[in-house]
Amino acid sequence: MPIRILGGLHYLALSDGIDPWFAPHEVVAQHRDWLERFVAEHDVQTNEVQRCFALLPAFLELARAGGRRLDLLELGPSAGLNLLFDRYGYRYRNGIWGPADAAVVLAGEERGAVPGQLLAVEADIGRRQGVDLNPVDVTTDEGVRLLTSFVWADQWHRLERLRRAIAVLRADPPELIRGDYVELLPQLLADRDPDGLTVVFQTASTLYLDRERYDQVRTTLRDAARAAPLGWISMQRWDEEDEAGDGPPLEVALWPERDVRVVARMGPHGEWLDYFG
Ligand SMILES: C[S@@+](CC[C@H](N)C(=O)[O-])C[C@H]1O[C@@H](n2cnc3c(N)ncnc32)[C@H](O)[C@@H]1O
Incomplete structure (x- = not known):
């Protein structure tokens, strides 16, 4: 609830030019009805592009092993910004990756380095599809405001990255389907x-599912992999971790030939990466 209220205050700042941070109690009192509606109607919605810094090596592993075009299907993409991972630039210790003129360039702390050979792999992306209960349409100004309102107003670097990623998306948006991915x-x-x-x-995203529904997703994936090869990349839930560590493990599978393997640990927002392949 406090996060939703702060999101609402930021939304007011973005839409009406109100400065809620100087006298927050007054602004809350003045806009009480509006804030109540905002808090009731909007879940916290974030789409963290920095997570692509951790995801890229996993995508490249699958591109290399699969040897063909990748068709992306994201579960819980929010606005779909991470479905555009190949349009961003990357800086790792052993090399760079992505378009030379990328508007978004991702870098972070590397605790275990991504191998240079992996960064030489190219990714050919076909379909970009995502399924979300509440997709945020950032091709509209309203969608941009909503997503931006849940990044804290003093986090300039995150706000700037988000602004740039939205511009990348607007040039060629992915396909976002509204619905429950467990069912679809x-x-x-x-x-x-x-x-x-x-x-x-x-x-x-899967951390929002109860165990039964999460198991249903895993069963669906394994059943589908019997019919044709299938890639899988996932930031593990807390109840999947074999051993406690400093950040969620990142797992990759290429069924049927390679079962699930943890290839890295990552900062929750992708701010650091410990890649061990
Ligand atoms: C915290 S956001 C993460 C967004 C994005 N994956 C990222 O890393 O930036 C979680 C998203 O999962 C979506 N979500 C949660 N459960 C879902 C379900 N069962 N079906 C579809 N979307 C779901 C939410 O609507 C939300 O957009």
């Missing part, structure tokens, strides 16, 4: 194109 996943996987390698991925 079987059909989406049945419809996949056998010429590409479908890669299902998620960050900070």
Whole structure:
């Protein structure tokens, strides 16, 4: 609830030019009805592009092993900014990756270095699809305001990264489907194109499922992998971690030939990466 209220205050700052940070109690009192509605109607919505800093090596592993086009299917993409990972630039200790003129360049702390050979792999992306209960449409000004309102107003670097990533998305948006992926996943996987390698991925989304529904997702993935190869990249939930560590493990699978393997640990927002491959 406090996060929603702060998001609402930031939203007011972005839309009406009000400065809520100078006298927050007054602004809350003046806009009480509006804030009550905002808090009731909006879940906290964030789409953290920095997580691509941790995801890229996993995508490159699948591009290398799969040897063909990747068709992306993200579970819980929010605005879909991470479905555009290949349009961003990356700086790692052993090399760079991505378009030379990328508007978004991601870097972070590398506790275990990403190998240079992996950074030489190219990724050819076909379909970009995501399923979200509440997709945020950042091709509209309202969607931009909503997503921006949940990044704290003093986090300039995150706000600037978000602004740039939204501009990248607006040039060519991914396909966002409104719905519950636990229900929609079987059909989406049945419809996949056998010429590409479908890669299902998620960050900070399956942790919202109860265990039963999460198991349902895993069963759907394994069933679908019997029909045709399937890639999977996932930031693990707390109840999957084999041993306690400093950040969520990142797992990768390429079924049926390679079962799930933890390839890295990452900062929750992708601010650091310990890649061990
Ligand atoms: C914290 S956000 C993470 C967004 C994005 N994956 C990222 O890492 O920036 C979690 C997203 O998962 C979505 N979500 C949670 N459960 C879902 C479900 N069962 N079906 C579809 N979307 C879901 C939420 O609507 C929200 O947009």
